[in-house]
Amino acid sequence: MSTDSLGSHALAERMLTVAYDFVRSGWCQGATALDEYGRPIEPASAFARKWSALGALERAWQRAPEQPVLALEAFQRAKLALTAAVNDVPQAWNDSPDRHESEVLSALAEAVGLLGVSMAAPSTALGHFLEDLDAIGPRRSLEREPSPALPAESVEP
Secondary structure: OOOHHHHHHHHHHHHHHHHHHHHHHHEOOOOOOOOOOEEEOOOOOEEEEOOHHHHHHHHHHHOOOOOHHHHHHHHHHHHHHHHHHOOHHHHHHHOOOOOOHHHHHHHHHHHHHHHHHHHHOOOHHHHHHHOHHHHHOOOHHHHOOOOOOHHHHHHHO
């Protein structure tokens, strides 16, 4: 693996970590970022106060001090890992009406873990995660899944 690849990998991890911190400080739905009055705004704006998962990642990328080519490569890696973590388009997943901030934070943390997996097998790991994306469907919270009703005969008096 080249030094540039290692650099973009480390930067992608840092971007996801920074995005996690942004979401923790303020999370939104329906836009990539909101200002203090709840109006949509560019994620990198100094006036942004809340971010979607993708908006927070965009802000981390746009404010990265690294060379633009390295920062773009790292952003692409991080976004791919986030896509794999949520099994959906990140913004659409974030904006789901039943989505909660805790799920978004968990997905960002999982994306960091997926980058670690991609280092172990860099050529294929994330690609395999994404191959069946349409078949798997979006990530859903286990605690919000409806539980099947127990058959009447299995309920004890």
